[in-house]
Amino acid sequence: MAHWLFKSEPREFGLDHLLALPGRVARWDGVRNYEARNLLRDHIQVGDTAFLYHSSCQQPGIVGLLEIVRAGYPDPTAVDPDSPYWDARSSRDQPRWYAVDVRLTARLNPALALSRLRADPALRDFRLLRRGNRLSVLPVSPSEWAHLVTQSRIIPF
DNA sequence: GCCAACGTTGGC
């Protein structure tokens, strides 16, 4: 079982949106970066777990835990002309972008603030903290995951 | 295949 971190902007889609959905399940779509696409398509499996991270907001940080409930499949928004994520170069025959389905399994209370992550020597190599990091789906190593969990107050649903 | 220009991300 592998671990990941999924970024979102809470004003667009975040913890509160997931909480409002039946079973707290959502399609994670709209990813338009090839490296992240490859993770969604080829590596992220049912049963894997992920941190939910809020970016571009008042207090960036890890706010919840996700479980993958459906592995990579073609992102329907890519072939929907009415979607803001529509991509004319994608087609049903030759999908370019992929989505997975996730379930919110817990919230972190308090959240793990970015400022605290940055101050943690155990996270020196954490990809999230690399300068200029812009990847919206990224791998979390087993040791990073284990460490972060010990730093968290996890409130399961 | 190179690389400059451009658009986007994301913390502050």
Added chain:
DNA sequence: GCCAACGTTGGC
């Protein structure tokens, strides 16, 4: 709003 960093685009 600023701006550093990076991915993508497109001319050549």
